[in-house]
């Protein structure tokens with residue numbers, strides 16, 4: 001069944017990547033080569049891309065398209081700002097946008113491709129290559145190194161579609177959705193080495209009504225991470241690994257924090273990842289919360305922590321004054337989670353002593369530890385189990 005899902009999904013991904021380019025008739029089309037961009041991998045095409053955006057965004061037509069033809073276009077920091085005159089702008093991309101070879105250009109700017117305040121944005125196809133490797137090496141050896149730049153950052157925008165995009169080797173996060181409503185990210189393929197630092201695949205925060213569907217994500221950090229202020233998030237058909245899994249959190253770093261509510265994660269496959277389905281909070285006072293989460297139909301293949309809630313996050317053990325998380329976690333359902341754990345504790349609810357986890361539901365769980373029996377661990381966690389639950393639940 002899982003293999004079947006995986007095959008169908010792979011096929012779907014290919015179909016999406018190869019056949020999902022809409023016709024651009026009826027809309028004004030701005031070809032970036034007409035603005036001086038060169039597909040030679042050398043020429044700085046930043047200004048050409050921004051000029052094409054300005055033309056498309058300012059167009060008097062009802063809709064407009066920026067077209068990036070086949071080829072390698074070197075592009076530095078580029079901020080695409082709305083609101084636009086049109087009802088929507090499409091970026092149709094057959095080519096590859098390549099980060100400048102000097103990683104400091106983006107790392108110092110803290111951003112690469114950023115969309116801000118755009119109503120109706122569609123991005124179809126294309127590859128963005130953040131060329132992160134020299135940045136990661138420097139980050140490891142130089143404590144004064146800047147934080148780096150996420151590759152694609154969509155901020156304060158509504159009605160956004162990102163379809164068939166490939167993102168490779170970002171310095172920092174690959175795709176960030178922040179402060180948005182009604183976003184669909186579909187058929188994306190995200191790859192970075194398993195040991196690359198903080199290269200999260202997709203990060204969603206302060207956003208509502210976001211869907212992520214049919215994604216293949218291999219990174220050095222979370223495949224998908226969910227930050228504060230996220231509600232009505234739907235994640236479906238995601239293949240993850242290597243990476244740190246699909247993670248709600250880290251939450252509760254600050255005291256005043258918007259909660260996370262109504263998240264569904266359905267039909268996922270995790271391969272060799274550090275975590276599968278994770279909720280993670282700082283061991284610090286906070287008024288944040290997580291409630292109404294459904295994790296359904298997941299296949300774990302050699303995953304270190306297939307099911308984990310960790311409320312004790314405190315890197316280097318500093319800045320966590322009482323080590324109890326203030327984030328309340330409730331109504332979390334796990335249904336049909338199967339496969340193999342790479343550690344003995346396959347189900348780990350390590351909740352807060354001051355805010356115990358409540359209303360956890362386990363239904364049809366079948367996880368082993370490399371063919372041997374696995375274990376569950378509960379700290380300050382309560383809930384119910386139904387159907388076959390292996391390893392058996394450890395609720396009060």
Ligand SMILES: *[C@@H]1O[C@H](CO)[C@@H](O)[C@H](O)[C@H]1NC(C)=O
Nearest residue numbers: 029030031032033034067069
């Ligand atoms: C865009 O410009 C390139 C280079 O001039 C050309 O090959 C291509 O056909 C153009 N495509 C469109 C859709 O205008």
Ligand SMILES: *[C@@H]1O[C@H](CO)[C@@H](O)[C@H](O)[C@H]1NC(C)=O
Nearest residue numbers: 180181182207208209231232
């Ligand atoms: C999100 O979707 C829901 C349900 O369709 C809708 O009621 C809501 O207005 C949307 N946006 C926000 C910001 O909640």
Ligand SMILES: *[C@@H]1O[C@H](CO)[C@@H](O)[C@H](O)[C@H]1NC(C)=O
Nearest residue numbers: 209231232233234262263264
């Ligand atoms: C929960 O989110 C889904 C979309 O992910 C939406 O369809 C549904 O209406 C939301 N439920 C509530 C109670 O807001």
Ligand SMILES: *[C@@H]1O[C@H](CO)[C@@H](O)[C@H](O)[C@H]1NC(C)=O
Nearest residue numbers: 312313345348350377378379
């Ligand atoms: C729970 O968290 C504490 C604090 O980080 C840690 O010492 C302990 O090993 C964890 N328990 C399990 C079962 O992972």
Ligand SMILES: *[C@@H]1O[C@H](CO)[C@@H](O)[C@H](O)[C@H]1NC(C)=O
Nearest residue numbers: 358359381382383384395396
């Ligand atoms: C744990 O949850 C069950 C079912 O919701 C409830 O009956 C029980 O009283 C709870 N136990 C504690 C100690 O909260």
